[in-house]
Amino acid sequence: MKLFNTLTNKKEEFKPLKEGEVSIYVCGPTVYNYVHIGNTRPMIVFDVLRRTFEYLGNKVTFVSNFTDVDDKIIKAAKQEGITEKELTDKYIKAYEDVRRGLNLEFPTYAPRVTETMDQIISFIQKLVDKGYAYVVDGDVYFRVSKVKEYGELSGIKIEDLVAGASERVEDKGVKEETTDFALWKKTDEGIQFDSPWSKGRPGWHTECVVMINDIFENGRIDIHGGGQDLKFPHHENEIAQSRALNGHPIADTWMHNQMININNEKMSKSLGNVVWAKDLIVELGCNVYKWFMLSSHYRNPLNMTNEIIEGVKKEVAKVENVLKQTSLYVQVNHLDGDGFNKDTVDHMVDALADDLNTSLALTEILNQVKVLNQAMRVKEKDNTLILKEYNTLLKMTDVIGFVFKPKQLDEDELELYSKWLDVKAVKDFEKADQYRAEINSKGDYLMNPDFINPLVLAYLGDSVLELLVRDYLVKESELKKVNELCQEATHFVSSLSHEKFILHLLEIDFLTEKEVGIFKRGRNTKTSKRDTKEHRYSTGFECLIGHLYLNECKDRIYEIFDEFKRYVNETNLRQI
Numbered sequence: 025m026k027l028f029n030t031l032t033n034k035k036e037e038f039k040p041l042k043e044g045e046v047s048i049y050v051c052g053p054t055v056y057n058y059v060h061i062g063n064t065r066p067m068i069v070f071d072v073l074r075r076t077f078e079y080l081g082n083k084v085t086f087v088s089n090f091t092d093v094d095d096k097i098i099k100a101a102k103q104e105g106i107t108e109k110e111l112t113d114k115y116i117k118a119y120e121d122v123r124r125g126l127n128l129e130f131p132t133y134a135p136r137v138t139e140t141m142d143q144i145i146s147f148i149q150k151l152v153d154k155g156y157a158y159v160v161d162g163d164v165y166f167r168v169s170k171v172k173e174y175g176e177l178s179g180i181k182i183e184d185l186v187a188g189a190s191e192r193v194e195d196k197g198v199k200e201e202t203t204d205f206a207l208w209k210k211t212d213e214g215i216q217f218d219s220p221w222s223k224g225r226p227g228w229h230t231e232c233v234v235m236i237n238d239i240f241e242n243g244r245i246d247i248h249g250g251g252q253d254l255k256f257p258h259h260e261n262e263i264a265q266s267r268a269l270n271g272h273p274i275a276d277t278w279m280h281n282q283m284i285n286i287n288n289e290k291m292s293k294s295l296g297n298v299v300w301a302k303d304l305i306v307e308l309g310c311n312v313y314k315w316f317m318l319s320s321h322y323r324n325p326l327n328m329t330n331e332i333i334e335g336v337k338k339e340v341a342k343v344e345n346v347l348k349q350t351s352l353y354v355q356v357n358h359l360d361g362d363g364f365n366k367d368t369v370d371h372m373v374d375a376l377a378d379d380l381n382t383s384l385a386l387t388e389i390l391n392q393v394k395v396l397n398q399a400m401r402v403k404e405k406d407n408t409l410i411l412k413e414y415n416t417l418l419k420m421t422d423v424i425g426f427v428f429k430p431k432q433l434d435e436d437e438l439e440l441y442s443k444w445l446d447v448k449a450v451k452d453f454e455k456a457d458q459y460r461a462e463i464n465s466k467g468d469y470l471m472n473p474d475f476i477n478p479l480v481l482a483y484l485g486d487s488v489l490e491l492l493v494r495d496y497l498v499k500e501s502e503l504k505k506v507n508e509l510c511q512e513a514t515h516f517v518s519s520l521s522h523e524k525f526i527l528h529l530l531e532i533d534f535l536t537e538k539e540v541g542i543f544k545r546g547r548n549t550k551t552s553k554r555d556t557k558e559h560r561y562s563t564g565f566e567c568l569i570g571h572l573y574l575n576e577c578k579d580r581i582y583e584i585f586d587e588f589k590r591y592v593n594e595t596n597l598r599q600i
Contacts, residue, residue: 025080025377027247028323030255031177031278035379038277040246046077047085049236049275051250051258052134054091055115056100059122059301061328062251062284062291068314069281069322069380070249071128072424076376079423088131089235090116092138093225098214108215112136118302125305126314127427135235137226138215144226145219147234147269148207156268160198162210162222166230168203171264177278178256205229205261229261236274237266248275252282281322287329299328308333310427312340318382318424339386342393342576343421343428349575350400350414351430356441359407364415368392372420385424392417397577401536437463448541453548476574478546478567485570492585493517515592522562525591534587535568543568 025038040046050070053063077084092112101111123130148164151157157166168174168182175181185203207230210222217225237243243266250259266274286297305313316336320326375384396413421428433441444459493516503509515521526543529535546567547560572581
């Protein structure tokens, strides 16, 4: 496993403190509002990191906290007319709902600041006793100048800092140095806690380091993570306190993910472009949401646009469609077993083990989609191979944390589907249509092109073909006048052309068994008693194209169209 360490600013071979065990701490939210999509990027990134370590056989202790004491919490509680506890409970639940909605593993520990107060007070007192902190009128501050390594994470020099740069609470002007930051704040507003110095609450920068110190031996862990915005001052100040008390920078490896932009703009309330995670999960679903988040390397900024989301939807659909189709085949044919191609999964994990190269891992998943599609398209199917490649794709998506779980048919549904296949095999198309109609009424798994009315598929396929033809003629022909283009297009769009071409495909065995079956569905569907042979063959051809389009088999459509172009240009179709 190689990870980019922001403490050393280079990619390094990861070595855990204890062989076979990995400890990870990721800064959690301040719970005064709902989770926005920027908050979910570290949630997703570090969940994948955790899952990768687990796949590689490690025991992972994963900790992420809740900051439930803060000025923003006090203000929000007043606005909503509830206590701070009621407010934070509400938004912690909302945060955990998002975690469930994104199929993220829950932390091993999820400490709250309010439940760690005794440990925080004890920690601060030790810093006071060692001379790294001092008390002024009930407030406690940390002496930054006493830590010679200060700035080792961010690269910021003490002398370059300005007053208030490392503050989260207001400065009364009583600090020894402007760079010193608050460990404890005396206050008479909002929730307060007793301490040796005053009634008050802790400073933000001391909370996480205390929780780490409380949970892990000697306050030392393998990996500390969070968003890039936490690098300074929060993480820098954590390290300073750990250096002062324990003599080390908390973690040997520090990891930071970059931020998310909306249409190339920083997400902010002032711009009115904040996107709440709960809403986007409902809109996109777990898989599209996570695929988008993982489509760019975590150390690169991520930009969300409608165009990018539409592209992600298409990629996810490729996975969903092949799994849905194969799941039906596996169940109907009673294929059983959980064996998968470990080499293929390991190859994907190799990408993740290289500083979480998630975009490459997604490419490996799409490559496996192609492998499974190919196994399903051949006439003489190898059921052992199909089941293995199917399980492999499921395993790959599971390792990353996607939820591609095709519907499991009950016995009645399986029987109905088997009957449909049986009557199709004996060309009892009238009965097949009856079964198909019944299947369509059963539920969501049947939102599958296999069960869509062939005339609807042909309607769609006609449009797809027309667009392909026009695109081809405009880009590749020498014709410039509209009437000339329309005349040339007739060689591709007439019913007779379709009939001759599909017969050609059948003759050269160009189509798979499944594709032939789809063509026949369209060919055998009558719209009127006056349907001609060429019209029915044309409908069958268009039905095939529509089916391929809905299944996101665009490469296959282009293969067929390339053969169509060649056939038109090399045969007598131009004389029709």
